[in-house]
Amino acid sequence: MNSVNKAQSLVDMDNISIAFGGIQAVDDTSVDLFAGEVVALLGHNGAGKSTLVKILSGAYRRDKGTIKIDGKEVAINNPRDAKAYGIETIYQTLALADNVDTAGNLYLGRELLTPWGTLDDVAMEARARDVMGRLNPRFQRFKEPVKALSGGQRQSVAIARAILFNARILIMDEPTAALGPEETAQVSELILQLKSEGIGIFLVSHDIHDVFDLADRVTVMKNGQVVGHARTEDVNKDEVLGMIILGKCPPGAIPGPGALAS
Amino acid sequence: MTDDKGLQAVPEGEKARASQMSILARFFKATELDTRMLGMIGALLLIWILFDIFSGGLFLTPRNLWNLSVQTASVAVMATGMVLVIVTRNIDLSVGSILGFVGMIMAVTQAELLPALIGYDNPVTWVIALAVGIAVGAAIGALHGYVIAYLGVPAFIVTLGGLLVWRGAAWWVTSGRTVSPMDSTFRLMGGGPTGSIGATASWAVGIVACIAIIAMIWNSRRQRQRFKFPLRPLWAEGFLAGIGCFVILGAVWIVNSYYWPIGIVRKYIEANDLQIAESDLLIAHGIAIPVLMAIAVGIVMTFITTRTRFGRYVFALGGNPEATDFAGINTRWVTMKIFIIMGILCAIAAAISTARLNAATNAQGTLDELLTIAAAVIGGTSLAGGVGTIVGAMIGAVVMQSLQSGMVLLGLDTPLQAIVVGIVLVIAVWLDSLYRRSQH
Numbered sequence: 001m002n003s004v005n006k007a008q009s010l011v012d013m014d015n016i017s018i019a020f021g022g023i024q025a026v027d028d029t030s031v032d033l034f035a036g037e038v039v040a041l042l043g044h045n046g047a048g049k050s051t052l053v054k055i056l057s058g059a060y061r062r063d064k065g066t067i068k069i070d071g072k073e074v075a076i077n078n079p080r081d082a083k084a085y086g087i088e089t090i091y092q093t094l095a096l097a098d099n100v101d102t103a104g105n106l107y108l109g110r111e112l113l114t115p116w117g118t119l120d121d122v123a124m125e126a127r128a129r130d131v132m133g134r135l136n137p138r139f140q141r142f143k144e145p146v147k148a149l150s151g152g153q154r155q156s157v158a159i160a161r162a163i164l165f166n167a168r169i170l171i172m173d174e175p176t177a178a179l180g181p182e183e184t185a186q187v188s189e190l191i192l193q194l195k196s197e198g199i200g201i202f203l204v205s206h207d208i209h210d211v212f213d214l215a216d217r218v219t220v221m222k223n224g225q226v227v228g229h230a231r232t233e234d235v236n237k238d239e240v241l242g243m244i245i246l247g248k249c250p251p252g253a254i255p256g257p258g259a260l261a262s
Numbered sequence: 263m264t265d266d267k268g269l270q271a272v273p274e275g276e277k278a279r280a281s282q283m284s285i286l287a288r289f290f291k292a293t294e295l296d297t298r299m300l301g302m303i304g305a306l307l308l309i310w311i312l313f314d315i316f317s318g319g320l321f322l323t324p325r326n327l328w329n330l331s332v333q334t335a336s337v338a339v340m341a342t343g344m345v346l347v348i349v350t351r352n353i354d355l356s357v358g359s360i361l362g363f364v365g366m367i368m369a370v371t372q373a374e375l376l377p378a379l380i381g382y383d384n385p386v387t388w389v390i391a392l393a394v395g396i397a398v399g400a401a402i403g404a405l406h407g408y409v410i411a412y413l414g415v416p417a418f419i420v421t422l423g424g425l426l427v428w429r430g431a432a433w434w435v436t437s438g439r440t441v442s443p444m445d446s447t448f449r450l451m452g453g454g455p456t457g458s459i460g461a462t463a464s465w466a467v468g469i470v471a472c473i474a475i476i477a478m479i480w481n482s483r484r485q486r487q488r489f490k491f492p493l494r495p496l497w498a499e500g501f502l503a504g505i506g507c508f509v510i511l512g513a514v515w516i517v518n519s520y521y522w523p524i525g526i527v528r529k530y531i532e533a534n535d536l537q538i539a540e541s542d543l544l545i546a547h548g549i550a551i552p553v554l555m556a557i558a559v560g561i562v563m564t565f566i567t568t569r570t571r572f573g574r575y576v577f578a579l580g581g582n583p584e585a586t587d588f589a590g591i592n593t594r595w596v597t598m599k600i601f602i603i604m605g606i607l608c609a610i611a612a613a614i615s616t617a618r619l620n621a622a623t624n625a626q627g628t629l630d631e632l633l634t635i636a637a638a639v640i641g642g643t644s645l646a647g648g649v650g651t652i653v654g655a656m657i658g659a660v661v662m663q664s665l666q667s668g669m670v671l672l673g674l675d676t677p678l679q680a681i682v683v684g685i686v687l688v689i690a691v692w693l694d695s696l697y698r699r700s701q702h
Contacts, residue, residue, distance in 0.1 A: 078590070080590035089588070091585075093584070096585055099649060105578075109586075117570075122491070123489075125489070
């Protein structure tokens, strides 16, 4: 795919496979991502898209396949490895420690320390107030555990955590699933802003309407395999819907191994 | 200009809300006191007063309170570690057996191995014995932690196995023989007239503690000022500092009002060849060394849980293990470290308990695991994980010990004591769950 593209891809996941027990969740799947690009990974629930990105974020270990960052093969065996390559993930479940406050969650695993090696809570809270102020200006409840926050506020915390550490590659798994229309619009705006800063973004969604207008390309998965890749200007929503539901590859798309034989 | 407006808008909003609150609610908001902790302290005071009334004024005497503090020390030390264990949704059923085994190891080290090498009552005997005990405790904890974290066996099973294994091992070290006596310096860790620091040193400790409290309050206020965070009102800061100092100095005054028994004073007079009547010489106990050790452990553990990365990870792990893993934290290593700490604390508790008994028996620490778990749970540690404080667990240990020694003072039968402790534990956790539900 994109064989004519001379630019260096940011992420190349080639021939990735993973099985859980007897179930082949992801089967020989390849995707790529360029800097400043938004790629939507679409498919039904259980199509394998979340599993695929969890391999990139280090939450799962692949059985087969290679991952390249900037064209160089890398070993991503756990979330720490992924973060070291600038890969940040906003999980569908948000992955927040419910009993810890906002600043504690933002800096979980990367705490700011005082010169004595102790937690610098005040500095972390100050940065948290700063970042959250940009994302969600009305946010005030810094002292409370995130359990006490609303769905939208929790989402802001998860997003703030991902962008706090200069991510190069951002994975958003159903980023707007828990949000109202206003908050969804905010997230869309944020995605465009991050894209203009040169960050490569994987948007994972089962709902094409959420992501079609934001994405530069779509990759559709079905039963663990890629149905096809397409630039959003080459296909329309109905065609992509056909890819998701039927596995039928339209003329504007490059078929993958999971495409329905015509 | 706009910034100034923004800064002013917030306090005004808060003031508007504050005026609608009752005086009591405003008081709690200003002081940021933990109402749950206050409830527990209230319950403790109630227990004390009731026991005092029913025992005819025997409970709230310097002598009984001093004894209570010494009796609590060993379980309080272990309860601080149990908080970390339970916060991460684990359990440790083996602490009593580890205490028994490590106590036996320390006793054999100082009473049977070291005298052959460096002679009796060598000044370094106690250091070596304690170091050996802590090393053995850490190794046992590391073994438990490894099996739990890396081999994936549930903590309940691993430590249930440990309960049997280490109790058996404690018997095995000397084939069941009790080891006695302990090294004379080592014995200071058990309390008693000589194992207390006396009046002058106790006042010094109390004053240092008061200064530390004021310094901490002042420092945290300055830190918040630096980043322009909302501050507590000055009167609230003063109130907290005042209460803290009052409690500390009051406790010192109580332990300084408990004088050496007449028999020991007589021996002291003979030993020092003093020309003074026994009844004229009032020597105060002061703070007992095991109590100082427990307080030191409490301070260190509070520091670890609230001020270090490790402590933050422990709580995050209890709140959401998956999220903690996704955040790139080595959760297995964190779990293993928790059990290593638990093992070390068992060794310290074993030192206190062995020194107090002046002997190591193979039954030492039996059922201590249940007291320790009960102390942590009464102290507000949630078995669902993610919630708990060190201070709470230590107060929980005092509650458990108060119940027990109070019932002994009242002359209740042992079976009845067990029944009461069991019922109180269940009621305490029930009340706690009611409180938590009302908070959300």
